[in-house]
Amino acid sequence: MFRILSLLLCASAAYAKPKILRRQDVAGEVVPDKYIVQLAPNAVLDDKLIQKLRTESGIKVNKTTSFDLDGLKGFTVKANDSAIDSLAEYSSLISVQPVTVIRAAIIPRQVTSRTLVATDGTWGLDRISHQKWTYTSRDFPNNQTEYVYNSAGGLNTVTYVVDTGIYTGHSDFGGRAVHGANFITAEGPEDKNGHGTHVAGTIGGRRYGVAKRGRLVSVKVLNANGTGDLSGIISALDWINKDVAANKAFRRGSVVNMSIGADFSQMLNDAVSALVKADILVVVAAGNSGADASKFSPASAPGACAIGSMSFYSSANAYSNFGPKVALHAPGFRVRSAGIAGPDAVVELSGTSMASPHVAGVGAYLMSINSSRYKGQLLCRQMQIVATRNQLKKDDGSALGNGTPNLIVWNTAVKPR
Numbered sequence: 547m548f549r550i551l552s553l554l555l556c557a558s559a560a561y562a563k564p565k566i567l568r569r570q571d572v573a574g575e576v577v578p579d580k581y582i583v584q585l586a587p588n589a590v591l592d593d594k595l596i597q598k599l600r601t602e603s604g605i606k607v608n609k610t611t612s613f614d615l616d617g618l619k620g621f622t623v624k625a626n627d628s629a630i631d632s633l634a635e636y637s638s639l640i641s642v643q644p645v646t647v648i649r650a651a652i653i654p655r656q657v658t659s660r661t662l663v664a665t666d667g668t669w670g671l672d673r674i675s676h677q678k679w680t681y682t683s684r685d686f687p688n689n690q691t692e693y694v695y696n697s698a699g700g701l702n703t704v705t706y707v708v709d710t711g712i713y714t715g716h717s718d719f720g721g722r723a724v725h726g727a728n729f730i731t732a733e734g735p736e737d738k739n740g741h742g743t744h745v746a747g748t749i750g751g752r753r754y755g756v757a758k759r760g761r762l763v764s765v766k767v768l769n770a771n772g773t774g775d776l777s778g779i780i781s782a783l784d785w786i787n788k789d790v791a792a793n794k795a796f797r798r799g800s801v802v803n804m805s806i807g808a809d810f811s812q813m814l815n816d817a818v819s820a821l822v823k824a825d826i827l828v829v830v831a832a833g834n835s836g837a838d839a840s841k842f843s844p845a846s847a848p849g850a851c852a853i854g855s856m857s858f859y860s861s862a863n864a865y866s867n868f869g870p871k872v873a874l875h876a877p878g879f880r881v882r883s884a885g886i887a888g889p890d891a892v893v894e895l896s897g898t899s900m901a902s903p904h905v906a907g908v909g910a911y912l913m914s915i916n917s918s919r920y921k922g923q924l925l926c927r928q929m930q931i932v933a934t935r936n937q938l939k940k941d942d943g944s945a946l947g948n949g950t951p952n953l954i955v956w957n958t959a960v961k962p963r
Contacts, residue, residue, distance in 0.1 A: 564639035573809035616820035651831035670877030700760025709742030718751035738770035747884030756907025799913030805899035822849030851926035876904035
């Protein structure tokens, strides 16, 4: 359950008046009349303050989306512009800003351990387990896949899927996927969109997944249309941070996958960096704007492992964001995974949303087979070190450029002779 802060707001002359941001001051689409209020580090929130805000300013505080994440503290309010102006008198606030919209990073649909070799998976699994790999046929590789992997991959790890939810009854999960937390109050925890289920299948599905023995926890932040907002996502990351801390002793590692994106948000980046600081591997989609990833969040967050999308021709997709903020590339074009139409449903999707879970899966996989070597905070860099190098090009055959690393994620498996 999401823990509510039981706190008291204490005014202090040590802090300046808060910075009040308006719609024109933030990038991207905003949720009407919804604001995030950031508290000073020593400030606290309780029912007395909530009542005061309601009576004096007509401001309604949403306690279910309050958060306290490594010094990033705050809450969400529903209010008009005139009511927000009154918050300028509270010296224990740092800032007040409109809640921005977050979306799934997807391209419209196109239709005892030992080393094993699976031939019923996807081209993406094939690609991440082979450093020498060619594909020249223009026919989609239906039965031409060979996934080399350690059978213990994912064991005793947990990956949090921050997305539209997970269809936990899908046969590919074998009971390893559960509902964790839901921040879309108008819907239940089930996946009404399919994006989150597809992502989860790539991370840890029995047939379509990288880390086939890993546990998957749904953290629902996007609705049936694939949209959510900043306040819900920050609250979700706060929930994850607390859940990891409570269960850390029982795991080989924890991973967060965020196949979502929005325009640059310092607050979202700070929340992501707080999880990285807690030794959690946070893998995020680089974004599908064909632009510099530094302009988007959470791709630009310090410590986040931002993933670009590639096709089976070993080319970086034109839609994939680029630049030095991109850590690795992974298969993101025409990826098959679990769907929500039924327990055996299969869906093919494209986007950096599909690339990110390949890397999240590799992260969980590596933690499970060697937890003493592969650590959360360092794991993105470790995956860069062992990655397949200098095999990527642009769709037109030219070099990547723009400071984009020419690295493809590799699971380090070697096919038995």
